[in-house]
Amino acid sequence: MVAQEEGADSYSRPVTIREVAAAAGVSVTTVSHVLNGTVDKPVKDSTRLQVVAAAEQLRYEPNRLARGLRTRRSGLIGLLIENVGCSRYGGRLIEGAQRAAHDEGYTLMVASSPGGGLARDDAFRALRENHVEGIIFAPLMLAQGDPSSDWRRSPLVLIDQTDAAQVLTSISADEYLAMRRLTRLTIAKGHRRIAFLAAWGDTSAIYRRRAAVTDEIQLDTEVALHTEAAEPTADGGYRAAFRALRSPSRPTVLLCYNDLMAAGAYRAGAEMGLGIPQDVSVVGFGDEAALGESLQPPLTTVGLPHTEMGAAAVHAILAVIEDRATTTAAVECPIIVRDSLGPPCPA
Numbered sequence: 001m002v003a004q005e006e007g008a009d010s011y012s013r014p015v016t017i018r019e020v021a022a023a024a025g026v027s028v029t030t031v032s033h034v035l036n037g038t039v040d041k042p043v044k045d046s047t048r049l050q051v052v053a054a055a056e057q058l059r060y061e062p063n064r065l066a067r068g069l070r071t072r073r074s075g076l077i078g079l080l081i082e083n084v085g086c087s088r089y090g091g092r093l094i095e096g097a098q099r100a101a102h103d104e105g106y107t108l109m110v111a112s113s114p115g116g117g118l119a120r121d122d123a124f125r126a127l128r129e130n131h132v133e134g135i136i137f138a139p140l141m142l143a144q145g146d147p148s149s150d151w152r153r154s155p156l157v158l159i160d161q162t163d164a165a166q167v168l169t170s171i172s173a174d175e176y177l178a179m180r181r182l183t184r185l186t187i188a189k190g191h192r193r194i195a196f197l198a199a200w201g202d203t204s205a206i207y208r209r210r211a212a213v214t215d216e217i218q219l220d221t222e223v224a225l226h227t228e229a230a231e232p233t234a235d236g237g238y239r240a241a242f243r244a245l246r247s248p249s250r251p252t253v254l255l256c257y258n259d260l261m262a263a264g265a266y267r268a269g270a271e272m273g274l275g276i277p278q279d280v281s282v283v284g285f286g287d288e289a290a291l292g293e294s295l296q297p298p299l300t301t302v303g304l305p306h307t308e309m310g311a312a313a314v315h316a317i318l319a320v321i322e323d324r325a326t327t328t329a330a331v332e333c334p335i336i337v338r339d340s341l342g343p344p345c346p347a
Helices: 017-024 028-036 045-057 064-071 090-103 118-129 175-188 204-217 234-245 259-271 306-321
Strands: 076-082 107-113 134-138 143-145 156-159 161-163 169-173 193-199 224-230 253-256 281-283 329-331
Touching: 017 028, 017 045, 028 045, 076 090, 076 118, 076 306, 090 107, 090 134, 090 306, 107 118, 118 134, 134 306, 156 161, 156 306, 161 169, 169 175, 169 306, 175 193, 175 204, 175 253, 175 281, 193 204, 193 234, 193 259, 204 224, 224 234, 234 253, 234 259, 253 259, 259 281, 306 329
Parallel strands: 076 107, 076 134, 134 156, 143 161, 156 169, 169 329, 193 224, 193 253, 253 281
Antiparallel strands: none
16 A cells, blocks of 8 residues: 655645545545445445555645535535624624534534625625535624525525525524513512613514513513613613613613623622612523623623524424424523522512
8 A cells, every 4th residue: 555655745745535545556436435435336445445554654634625516516605694703792602603503513604794785695695606505694683684596505504683575594592582581580589669771772682682671570470671772882781770760660671682791880880889789680581701700790681592593493404404394483581690689679
């Protein structure tokens, strides 16, 4: 058996199937049948072992692209994430998708674009040119769009987005249900004066979380809701909390659109001499990395299951590729109870 010469030249080009055949002393066709697992072309066990040994010694790597052109199966799944460098959750999404793809025998190819327009179209085109079998698109902001026909030239699954016609499979976090459960938890703790620190804007997430709070509180006529809106930032939360806590009927709990606004609410409470949770409880949403646990006391919040969403999207795109039935799925968000939520202080 011929060993590949060590040195710089050993990395200059991949080993070819002809070299494997020469090392094993068999034909190129026989090597092809063995390495491709051709079932209708039987090869003797001794020959098969000889080919496999030669391929391993030469460190032969199959040409995935060439095989894909023959079989129309590349074993690649594309994941396009917009603004991944600015995303707090992109890493979790990729991790979940990579793990699921590996378990299914696929390789995940990740691309990123800075936003819409030509950059997004170019990213889709680049994935298709690499012969991915399907594409998962994750703008990482709940929205409704109309994916162009050009995108849909490959099987497509959306994350945190729905198409206008609602014909594409979409994977999202069930933020509406999570916010209802969080609101219900504050009521179960005995709170009857609740302030919701809402976010300005017109994204689906803003509407869903606001609707969830309103819908849950309407079920209990003894609960009063006070709403203050601001930017979904720590400074916005500070100003909204300050206004809410200065109202004549001071709320006993501040239910915040996200963890950043909750952090601002902590600052407002401290400046007013109010302790958390003995004077006012604070809850957030999103389980921002390191933020909720670093606040004192640690913040009660809702986790966004992006790792699970990545895995669910891979399973969904494989179902689309294999022409199996798929359904839009909302992944459950866990409530993370920490020390910032307690019963209301006695009047």
